Amino acid sequence: MLKGFRLLGSLAFVIGFFVVIFVVVPWYVTVVNEPALGGPLPWWVKTAVYLFLGGVAVVMASVAIEQRCRAPEAEELDEAAEPAGLLLANTDRIPGRDVTEVLGLAQGHTIYAIWLGKDVSALVRLILGGELTEYTEMMGKARAVARRRMTDQARRLGADAVLNVRFMTTSVVGAAAELLAYGTAVKLGPT
Numbered sequence: 001m002l003k004g005f006r007l008l009g010s011l012a013f014v015i016g017f018f019v020v021i022f023v024v025v026p027w028y029v030t031v032v033n034e035p036a037l038g039g040p041l042p043w044w045v046k047t048a049v050y051l052f053l054g055g056v057a058v059v060m061a062s063v064a065i066e067q068r069c070r071a072p073e074a075e076e077l078d079e080a081a082e083p084a085g086l087l088l089a090n091t092d093r094i095p096g097r098d099v100t101e102v103l104g105l106a107q108g109h110t111i112y113a114i115w116l117g118k119d120v121s122a123l124v125r126l127i128l129g130g131e132l133t134e135y136t137e138m139m140g141k142a143r144a145v146a147r148r149r150m151t152d153q154a155r156r157l158g159a160d161a162v163l164n165v166r167f168m169t170t171s172v173v174g175a176a177a178e179l180l181a182y183g184t185a186v187k188l189g190p191t
Helices: 002-033 043-076 116-128 133-157
Strands: 099-112 161-173 176-188
Touching: 002 043, 099 133, 099 161, 116 133, 133 161, 133 176
Parallel strands: none
Antiparallel strands: 099 176, 161 176
16 A cells, blocks of 8 residues: 555656646746746646645655664674575685585665755765764665575575675665675585
């Protein structure tokens, strides 16, 4: 239901945005240059503006509700916590252990962003210098989510370990970054 609500808000935003930019602005420029055409705004201009602003409000509200529902899950993530019973290594072998079976690629990814307030705060730090703690925190959370998803997939494959673990990041848009964790899920022989 929340996705449908957000889709409806996005649709209202897009329709309102394009009408405001491509119809209202040219119409307004014409009215301002022609004083005889002035007066109260027509209903269609008001409707376009309300669609635009209402769409933004609906999308923001649905995202806020979704984040509120998911907040405990994100707080449970502890970057330092190792998954119980599953060995993670960025090497291709474990000393004293033999790989008995390669189960395949285990991967997990997420796309994380920070809210505009933190983005503005980071911009100030960018100007003044120093660590951009807002982005450090964002990437730490993204790394923990991606690693958890990778280890969950490895467990579903029946792995004892994930070898050659790597992290890759890509900028998606603005302050949003994709983080991919991947490695080779394997079965290990006895010690």
